[in-house]
Amino acid sequence: MAATVIGQGITIEGEVTATDEVVVAGVIRGKLTAEGAVTIEAEGVVEADIGARSVSIGGSVTGNVTAAERVDLLGGGKLIGDVKAARLTIADGASFKGNVDMDV
């Protein structure tokens, strides 16, 4: 409930730090850090490094993604950047360019 929602039409240029969940349907440029889950919806555009417990990407992300638990790149999602996470799923129809580090 106490999620931070960056809705459509919202543009943030700077650093976002959250203790809970973050949902992005708008634009974030800078840096995004969350102790909870980060969800980038289909309309969302993130040009920032993302650090979170888990990251779900349905929109467009340009930047490195680091997750303590998992990263899900959904269909229609686009990721340009390196991924560091224990688990990674890339759905059919997603586009991805970058390196993967799964801490093997």
Added chain:
Amino acid sequence: MARESSIAAGTVIRGRIQAESDLEVLGQVEGSISCKGALEVGEGALLKSSLEGRRVVVHGAVAGDIRASESLVLEPGARVVGDITAPSIGIRPGAMVRGHVHTGTAGAAPAAGRPQQAQADRPAARPAAAAKAAVVPERAAPKPSAEAPRVAGKPMAEQSRLAPKPAVVEAKIDPPKPRAVAGASPEATRRMPPAPVVPRTPSEGQKRSAGAKPEPQAAPSPVLPSLARRSSKTTRRSSGR
């Protein structure tokens, strides 16, 4: 997704937020917020930023100027340090404001014109206070605070005869001081360099003239050293003043 945008309580944002739609802020923002829809600053929110919105409602704490193109409401529990500007402003009982309050139909024009009027109202007091703040920012902290109330007290007493303005003026006298001393330390630090520079340049000039002395002294003509001494004396006098 017609989901309302919200900055949750535990969220800290440093930077600029531009919103085309409504925005609710419950967390912390340092920077600026520009909102074309309704902007609600919730209880527990802490904003160190300037706010712009069509309709702005404040329940929390804001350190910065607030400008609303339609309306601004400060609800009980709101704490605002900064100038507030809107065509219609509501300050509910229990809300605190420290700053210049400006209501008017046009947004930008009066905001630029009004301070000049306020300065014109009391031309003697304002520049003096400003000069003191600029010249003696932090070295002699007790002095300006002791002197400023006297300076501030006079125009307030004079202007208390004029009915509506004193509240505005009274509110306006306060903010510059905390900003200069405590509120905006960067401003103070920016002001600091110019003050030392003025005394330094003459002293450097003295050093240069003192450094220039040996050459004329070494020279056979007795006229030049005396001129140099005189010039150094004059620079000392001017620096003393």
